[in-house]
Amino acid sequence: MNDLKATRPGGRSARIQQSVHNTVRNLIETQGRESLNVPLIAQAAGVTPSTIYRRWGDLAQLLSDVALERMQPDAAPVSTGSLRGDLEVWIEGYIEEMTSDVGRTILRDILSSPKIENADACANYMRQQFDIMLERAAERGEEVPSSDALINHLFAPIVYRLLFASSPPNLAFARELIDEMMVTGKSCEPSNS
Amino acid sequence: MNDLKATRPGGRSARIQQSVHNTVRNLIETQGRESLNVPLIAQAAGVTPSTIYRRWGDLAQLLSDVALERMQPDAAPVSTGSLRGDLEVWIEGYIEEMTSDVGRTILRDILSSPKIENADACANYMRQQFDIMLERAAERGEEVPSSDALINHLFAPIVYRLLFASSPPNLAFARELIDEMMVTGKSCEPSNS
DNA sequence: CCCTTAAAGCAAATTATTAGCTTTAATTCC
DNA sequence: GGAATTAAAGCTAATAATTTGCTTTAAGGG
Structure with missing residues (x-):
């Protein structure tokens, strides 16, 4: 596992x-x-x-490993019948979990290892969750953004604020990002190749 | 200072x-x-x-302070005559500086202090740089996005990849983000109030 | 089963950190 | 300007964390 x-x-x-x-x-x-x-x-x-x-x-590496373990999803995202619903529910859960002091510390611990592996693994866990939601939506015939678009314009801004803002991101912030997401930039996103 | x-x-x-x-x-x-x-x-x-x-x-706090000092801009962003140009030049410089191992370590060091102050200060330095560019553009009569929009959709994705991706963001990635930025979502961005 | 060896235990040596007290020098108050 | 006051640095001894060499344990392969 x-x-x-x-x-x-x-x-x-x-x-x-x-x-x-x-x-x-x-x-x-x-x-x-x-x-x-x-x-x-x-x-x-x-x-x-x-x-x-x-x-x-050292301690930092151990804490980083433990923190990474906590970021590993224990289940597929809840399925609501629409991409928008899936995103809302998932992001809501993520924000609830990560805006606490404990949650923000988890992110920092992951990043505090000199090795980048754990941070990369963490990002991959999250991407996998998004991919599941996107795949479902695509199967339903919804027109969907790329997972890069999701990460760039929805997830990255939330993580940025979790890490750098003295006041953490809230649900309203996340919902507005989702709103924009569902209107603009469905595809043709940079993939950083 | x-x-x-x-x-x-x-x-x-x-x-x-x-x-x-x-x-x-x-x-x-x-x-x-x-x-x-x-x-x-x-x-x-x-x-x-x-x-x-x-x-x-402790050492982490000292390294965090030193890293923060390095993030303090030593000058206003270069003025090119257009917001797009200003953003391109500034982001280019930022990426050149931060994609090195040293650069990525600076970001991590800032975040590795248990106090969030340094991370917050770092974010404020960056926001100030963006605000200068935006103010210039507004004075020229350009239609400009909010600084929140810039942070959410341009800066946050770059920082996210600096911190979490095994392969760092490159100039092409940044330019595509700028492209999107200049076409969509000029305003009415979430401000996380 | 026995052999090989990666990984854990143990203990001594080294190194980092903390704490109590002394000294220095920046600020304040005549 | 010249004491008096005090925040912050220096020094040193005590404590705690980390490293290292060697021994022991137990997993994996003949």
């Missing part, structure tokens, strides 16, 4: 990865993210600190 | 802040950002480590 490309993924390694990930999530819940450090996590997870340092390198 | 809201900004404090900031920039140039740590910076800057810990809290 996860990025277990480890050379020896059987049993113990996977067990420890799970244990550490779960421990981090629990500690974030109970103690808050600010107070986390490697020795604390190690003790709570019942492993030795050097295990964490050797597998993840 | 900077966020010197310190209660005692005279002489020494400012000197030390400058010295530390300069040292960080130099060390990033010469040693690379990965190898940086607080004791190293302190020694190179000729201060004691506890000074850095007390003023900045």
Whole structure:
């Protein structure tokens, strides 16, 4: 289910990865993210600190991995019968989840790893969700924008504000972006080839 | 020039802040950002480590401050006689600067502070640049989009890809966004009130 | 089953960070 | 202008985090 490309993924390694990930999530819940450090996590997870340092390198990388796991969709987007409806429901859920301090921290944690892999994986998760909605709409015969258009003009502005704005994006903002989206720029979008 | 809201900004404090900031920039140039740590910076800057810990809290905050300083525009955008031209030149410069590994790291560093202030300040710098271009265009009598529209549909997609895409945005991508921008959605944009 | 080896445990050495106290120098108040 | 005041830096000792070398465990392959 996860990025277990480890050379020896059987049993113990996977067990420890799970244990550490779960421990981090629990500690974030109970103690808050600010107070986390490697020795604390190690003790709570019942492993030795050097295990964490050797597998993840540092706290930032571990938090990034845990945050990425949280961004992985657990289901296909709710189907409402129209692209517009699908987008509204999905974006509503996304904004609800991500405008909290916890949510914004998740995004930052993903980006705080020096490796770009996690950020890229996160973007791909989101794109997949959009693609499902677009494919459904296309099957219904709706005239649909490209997934690039969706990302450029709907998703990117929301993420930009989540990351950079002192006041997070709200539902009204998202709905206006959807409105524009459904009127203009259905296709012929840049694909950054 | 900077966020010197310190209660005692005279002489020494400012000197030390400058010295530390300069040292960080130099060390990033010469040693690379990965190898940086607080004791190293302190020694190179000729201060004691506890000074850095007390003023900045930790390395992430210091790097965030230095990165923010780099994002501060040193001049008004080049004036070309048209909004489109201004945008093209400015975005071209921005992309050239930010698509390098160093550039992308600057953005991430700004976001890696737990305080959102620096990210907000960064967004404001950029908005000011756009506002200058828009005001010029309005004075010339051009029909102009809102700065929100510019941020949502031109700048946000570029930043999104800088942060999340394994392959960074290129000039062609930016030009296509500008093209769309100049044709559709001149006004009535969401302002996230 | 045994052999090989990736990954975990353990402990010592190193390095980073914090905290208490002293000193310096910027600001304030005569 | 010259003390008095105090924010911020320096210094050092204590504490905590990280790295490293070696040992042990257990997964994967003959």
